[in-house]
Amino acid sequence: MEKVEDVKSPLNIGEVFLVPCIVSSGMEPYISRRTDDYKTREVSYITPVINHPHNDIENGQKIIHYHADWRFIKKIAPNIPIALNSHSRHRYANVSRLTLKEGEKLCYYELPVIDIGQVGITPLSFISKSKFKHKCIHKGKCPHRGMDLSQIEPIDGIITCPLHGLKFESSNGLLTNNPTL
DSSP states (O other): OOBGGGOOSOOOTTOEEEEEEEEEEEEEEEEOTTTOOEEEEEEEEEEEEEEEEEEEGGGTEEEEEEEEOGGGOOEEETTEEOOOBTTTTEEOOOOSEEOOOTTOEEEEEEEEOOOOSOOSOOOGGGGTTOOOSOSBOBTTBOTTTOOBOTTOOOBTTEEEOTTTOOEEETTTOBBSOOTTO
8 A cells, every 4th residue: 555645646536545644532422322321432533644744933833743634534514524434433633733742643544535625724824924935836846845746636727735725826836825925
């Protein structure tokens, strides 16, 4: 099985890859079938992430973080994630920017591509103080944090970086929504 970060072309819905996920645990309330009492049980949460850890120190974000990989998260509405696998008690967390906390780890899970669109992207305002060496895609990468954009399928002629939402014209790679303007 191929790791998703090793793929150098756009992904297709239904394809299965080894996807990096942050694994954490928490308590979940439930109603006991035997007694009708409210109880809690420990469950694991997995959040598929883009394996491109970075900080945005120029914007005050000194901690290394990951971004959720929304291509592998089922949604009940365009931007609302939902739990997928109730049999293994894995749940997808609903945050887009994640850090590895004590006791959490990055593990690979076989997951299908559910969506090719980019949703839940961290707002551009989070990188408003960033300076870019280039105002275009350079050597196939985003000028902000060097995210490889080879997997991103253009939508209406626009390539959107999944980390911070920078948009580029697919015809020439020029930046169309510079947050520092």
